[in-house]
Amino acid sequence: MHPFEYARAGDAAGAVAALAGDPEAAFIAGGTELVNWLKDGIERPGRVVDINRLPLGQIEATSAGLRIGTLARMSDVAAHRAVRSGFPALAEALERSASAQLRNMASMGGNLLQRTRCPYFRAETDLPCNKRRPGSGCAAREGLNRTHAIFGWSDACVATHPSDAAVALRALEASVRVLGRGGERSIPLADFYRLPGDAPERDTVLEHGELIVGIDVPATPRARRSWYVKVRERASYEFALVSAAVALDLDGGRIREVRIALGGVAPMPWPLTEAERALAGLPLERAALARAVDGAFSEARPLARNAFKIALAKRTVVRALEIAGGMA
Amino acid sequence: MISVLAPPSRAIGVPHERLDGKEKVSGRACYAADTPAERLAYGVFALANIPRGRIAQLDVGRAEHAAGVLRIFTHENMPRLNPVSSPPAGQSLLPLQSDRIAYEGQPIALAVAATLEQAAHAASLVRAEYEREPFNVDFRTQLERAVEGQSFFESDTRVGDVERELAQAPIRIAQRYRTADRHHCAMEPSATVARWENGSLTLDDATQYVWGVRMAVAQALDIAPERVRVRSSYAGGGFGSKGYVWPHQVLTAAAARELERPLKVVLTRAQAFTAHGYQTASEQALDIGAERDGTLRAVRATSINPTSRFDDYVEYCALSARSLYAAPAIETRHRVVHVDRSTPTPMRAPHDGVAMVGLEIAMDELAYEAGIDSLELRLRNYAQRDPTTGKPFSSKELRACYRLAAERFGWSGRNPRPGAMREGRVRIGWGMATALMGTFRMPASARVTVESDGRVLIEAGTQEIGTGVRTIMPQIAADVLGVPIEQVRIALGDTTLPETGGTFGSSTTMSVGSAVLDAATRLRDELRELGAHEDEDLGAVLSRSGRTSLSADGAWSPGEEGDFSMHTFGAVFAEVRVDEDLPIPRVSRVVGAYSAGRIINPTTARSQIQGGMVWGIGQALLEESSMDPTLGRYLSKNLAGYLVPANADVPELEVIFAEEVDAHASPLGAKGIGELGAVGVAPAIANAVFHATGVRVRELPIRLEMLLA
Numbered sequence A: 001m002h003p004f005e006y007a008r009a010g011d012a013a014g015a016v017a018a019l020a021g022d023p024e025a026a027f028i029a030g031g032t033e034l035v036n037w038l039k040d041g042i043e044r045p046g047r048v049v050d051i052n053r054l055p056l057g058q059i060e061a062t063s064a065g066l067r068i069g070t071l072a073r074m075s076d077v078a079a080h081r082a083v084r085s086g087f088p089a090l091a092e093a094l095e096r097s098a099s100a101q102l103r104n105m106a107s108m109g110g111n112l113l114q115r116t117r118c119p120y121f122r123a124e125t126d127l128p129c130n131k132r133r134p135g136s137g138c139a140a141r142e143g144l145n146r147t148h149a150i151f152g153w154s155d156a157c158v159a160t161h162p163s164d165a166a167v168a169l170r171a172l173e174a175s176v177r178v179l180g181r182g183g184e185r186s187i188p189l190a191d192f193y194r195l196p197g198d199a200p201e202r203d204t205v206l207e208h209g210e211l212i213v214g215i216d217v218p219a220t221p222r223a224r225r226s227w228y229v230k231v232r233e234r235a236s237y238e239f240a241l242v243s244a245a246v247a248l249d250l251d252g253g254r255i256r257e258v259r260i261a262l263g264g265v266a267p268m269p270w271p272l273t274e275a276e277r278a279l280a281g282l283p284l285e286r287a288a289l290a291r292a293v294d295g296a297f298s299e300a301r302p303l304a305r306n307a308f309k310i311a312l313a314k315r316t317v318v319r320a321l322e323i324a325g326g327m328a
Numbered sequence B: 001m002i003s004v005l006a007p008p009s010r011a012i013g014v015p016h017e018r019l020d021g022k023e024k025v026s027g028r029a030c031y032a033a034d035t036p037a038e039r040l041a042y043g044v045f046a047l048a049n050i051p052r053g054r055i056a057q058l059d060v061g062r063a064e065h066a067a068g069v070l071r072i073f074t075h076e077n078m079p080r081l082n083p084v085s086s087p088p089a090g091q092s093l094l095p096l097q098s099d100r101i102a103y104e105g106q107p108i109a110l111a112v113a114a115t116l117e118q119a120a121h122a123a124s125l126v127r128a129e130y131e132r133e134p135f136n137v138d139f140r141t142q143l144e145r146a147v148e149g150q151s152f153f154e155s156d157t158r159v160g161d162v163e164r165e166l167a168q169a170p171i172r173i174a175q176r177y178r179t180a181d182r183h184h185c186a187m188e189p190s191a192t193v194a195r196w197e198n199g200s201l202t203l204d205d206a207t208q209y210v211w212g213v214r215m216a217v218a219q220a221l222d223i224a225p226e227r228v229r230v231r232s233s234y235a236g237g238g239f240g241s242k243g244y245v246w247p248h249q250v251l252t253a254a255a256a257r258e259l260e261r262p263l264k265v266v267l268t269r270a271q272a273f274t275a276h277g278y279q280t281a282s283e284q285a286l287d288i289g290a291e292r293d294g295t296l297r298a299v300r301a302t303s304i305n306p307t308s309r310f311d312d313y314v315e316y317c318a319l320s321a322r323s324l325y326a327a328p329a330i331e332t333r334h335r336v337v338h339v340d341r342s343t344p345t346p347m348r349a350p351h352d353g354v355a356m357v358g359l360e361i362a363m364d365e366l367a368y369e370a371g372i373d374s375l376e377l378r379l380r381n382y383a384q385r386d387p388t389t390g391k392p393f394s395s396k397e398l399r400a401c402y403r404l405a406a407e408r409f410g411w412s413g414r415n416p417r418p419g420a421m422r423e424g425r426v427r428i429g430w431g432m433a434t435a436l437m438g439t440f441r442m443p444a445s446a447r448v449t450v451e452s453d454g455r456v457l458i459e460a461g462t463q464e465i466g467t468g469v470r471t472i473m474p475q476i477a478a479d480v481l482g483v484p485i486e487q488v489r490i491a492l493g494d495t496t497l498p499e500t501g502g503t504f505g506s507s508t509t510m511s512v513g514s515a516v517l518d519a520a521t522r523l524r525d526e527l528r529e530l531g532a533h534e535d536e537d538l539g540a541v542l543s544r545s546g547r548t549s550l551s552a553d554g555a556w557s558p559g560e561e562g563d564f565s566m567h568t569f570g571a572v573f574a575e576v577r578v579d580e581d582l583p584i585p586r587v588s589r590v591v592g593a594y595s596a597g598r599i600i601n602p603t604t605a606r607s608q609i610q611g612g613m614v615w616g617i618g619q620a621l622l623e624e625s626s627m628d629p630t631l632g633r634y635l636s637k638n639l640a641g642y643l644v645p646a647n648a649d650v651p652e653l654e655v656i657f658a659e660e661v662d663a664h665a666s667p668l669g670a671k672g673i674g675e676l677g678a679v680g681v682a683p684a685i686a687n688a689v690f691h692a693t694g695v696r697v698r699e700l701p702i703r704l705e706m707l708l709a
């Protein structure tokens, strides 16, 4: 492990300032990601700035929606009554994440900033990986890419984003509140993550030193009827092979409006916009749902070992719609 | 009241919780890495990241100047050591002896510093440049290069005219089956603390075989074995990874000698993927011929596995076919392919645990082909004698196992048609398989002592790796001496104690238990000679005869295998549930009944079998050490990439033991159970998946894409 200094931020502005002048510094919240990166040599910050004392742990529910502080722990958000009743997809996504111990430690902001589980990126030593070391190549492109992307990848990187909560938050149309040197800004989750293009080392649009202060989830007509389905081989404590979050507004037995995001298939929570359009007005019937979802996959570009994800993702979306619609 | 001459069997066969349970769960048990030592230095290995070539240049400058560094050992400054034969060495190649790289993950340096963090940092600063050479780590791409390997058993056997029987058989099943490379992933990674004093070495080591370590280290370092003391009071699981001796143990001892300072090396999880062996993948071909009624006419089993360039390790994946089913013609054959990887090693339920995957899926295929119930097919081909050697079995209650487990499971209610059972969108499948495991026995000795306070001490060098030895052995002594087991302690895991074999091959209860039985019996006889009588306090007997303690030495040796074929058996029934849209099999029930000799402690025995069943669930559905063929390395050297079952993957596991005493196997009547539970579970699950989905899976682990119709 590379030696580093440790500092503790007293307030949000101080935290931002601490990183502003120091390109080698990094925030630490729950540390469940950062410490792994330190151990495996993925990151080598010269200074680690602890933000855990900042007063950013609140979970507030108002008629406008949820305001979740960045330091709210995953377990607390998942257990919160307003989250469970009003935003079930988020509670479900969080509860299916990691392990109880990790959820008690891990922050919501840190969750959004977790990095890919691509095994080449996560190796205990440097391998050809553009995300880890720009310009070194992508071992997964022609390697063992069963768990990799079918949407949104580039030749430079075919990794997926692993956060469950981010997928739910995408379908719930959340946004991320960020504090920088120039003040606060709000970034819709839809614009928060970047496609790899030829710079896969950057996962998000955050600038160095920008601090996530919270996550806002609007109270839409769809949020209450939302759900998250996570598909994985181990029954718990595993990342999604494929997942789907849906949020439904029903009009009798028909879909008025729906939001769909997929996990495990792309470098970011992947919106299924085409299916959202095709589903509007359809009855909640399995065959009709499946047909509408089908078309949204014409753009999918599977790799050598993950073509099965297309069929799997389709079925996962249909299952999520059925559960959210009360059919399964 | 402590007494001798009480009625027999007051402790053997009685359920008893672990005597060391509290010590373990409260953190008081001392594992190798916990060993305190003054001036302790820490070592961390730096590893090669190419699978084959030569170190052209090794730059240790930055590492040597890093804070706290005491020495960076490389092939240039590590003293030349003697080669060590295998066994006890797990592999013949000893790193840091030359510039050759023969597998990815081979140590190229050992960084030693005053703290663990400093050593780890220094190791990360070692830079190597290599002359790379072409390599191949994938045996499946070169099966035509398979050759006969030299190892424990015969490679090939043959009885009857397989060719003719196959040609004439009205039903033929000829298929290939594949299992994956797997790793032991013991919770405690290997750890060694080496201390030298006046030319003598003490090694506190996470090992399954203290004498093996002593032999190997003495040989490598060219010192008398008597100058080496190896201790292992507890090991946090081994599963075979700590059975043989691996380079880190030898190199730690050698480095400590150079430094004249105690040295500790604990492997990281990532290093554990290459620092000791692994269970090889297998390519199994089965060709089975049968009559229309399912009676076997011939079985031909061929197995190929990878091994390193420098050692032959044979995973005997055609072994079970030699003994399991009666057939007039049986042919088995084993071959290996040499690849650029480290040497494999036995892993819990070696050979049979892998072999039964192919054989038992093939038998299920035969059952469907012949239209016979899978259980009935096994009964029709029940072997009364070993079909290859013709010898009788030392004991075999497999028939009872089939009946007991089938009844408990409710097998008679099964509709054999695939997909016939469902609950909403979940398809339910029932499958079964037989379990068979070879019996390995080793010579052992032990000493039993009565002390002045009437307490009893057992001394035997054997190891506790989680199997329950610290409870079983006191039960045996307590039983013979007629004292409560709480009065009995055991000192173990030390080469200064009476010698035993390694804790592997499911051999400990039989072998060490028989030695303890012998010592305790001799002690009882001596106590009787002192005039001890029933209900008399043992301490009182001693003081009456003017002694402070009384000891007896015992020993046991299996002698020749002789006239019997010796195995343990079981019948395993599994239920799986498979969602029809999202087809990931989930195991919902396992029932196993076992024929494993006399059960000394039903509680720890059940726990051993259940652990084995979990092992089988992992083999069936999760465990795979994928190798990137281009980089020549394991894809994921961590437990996020190598998946073992979590609690949520493990359903109710029911374990039944058939009444049995195998007097031929050991005077205790006991056999081994440490590995048996891991056999048969995976094929039972694969067969259940077929029953649920109609998809025949011939490759483990089962992946959902195999079932996405």
Ligand SMILES: Cc1cc2nc3c(=O)[nH]c(=O)nc-3n(C[C@H](O)[C@H](O)[C@H](O)COP(=O)(O)OP(=O)(O)OC[C@H]3O[C@@H](n4cnc5c(N)ncnc54)[C@H](O)[C@@H]3O)c2cc1C
Residues within 6 Å of the ligand: A026, A027, A028, A029, A030, A031, A032, A033, A034, A035, A036, A051, A070, A074, A096, A097, A098, A099, A102, A105, A106, A107, A108, A109, A110, A111, A112, A113, A114, A162, A163, A164, A165, A210, A211, A212, A213, A237, A238, A239, A240, B640
């Ligand atoms: C074994 C394991 C299994 C897991 N399984 C899952 C799973 O199934 N599903 C899932 O979704 N996740 C899973 N995770 C990931 C887990 O959810 C994340 O590790 C966790 O949410 C990160 O939060 P943290 O507070 O610990 O982040 P930290 O490790 O403290 O930080 C992570 C990153 O975020 C940055 N950061 C943190 N807070 C801020 C902030 N406020 N502003 C700007 N930057 C910030 C840090 O600088 C760092 O770069 C798993 C993790 C592990 C270790």
Ligand code: SF4
Residues within 6 Å of the ligand: A116, A118, A119, A120, A121, A128, A129, A130, A131, A132, A137, A138, A139, A140, A141, A156, A157, A158, A159, A200
């Ligand atoms: S997919 Fe991305 S993260 Fe994985 S090896 Fe390629 S560049 Fe690295």
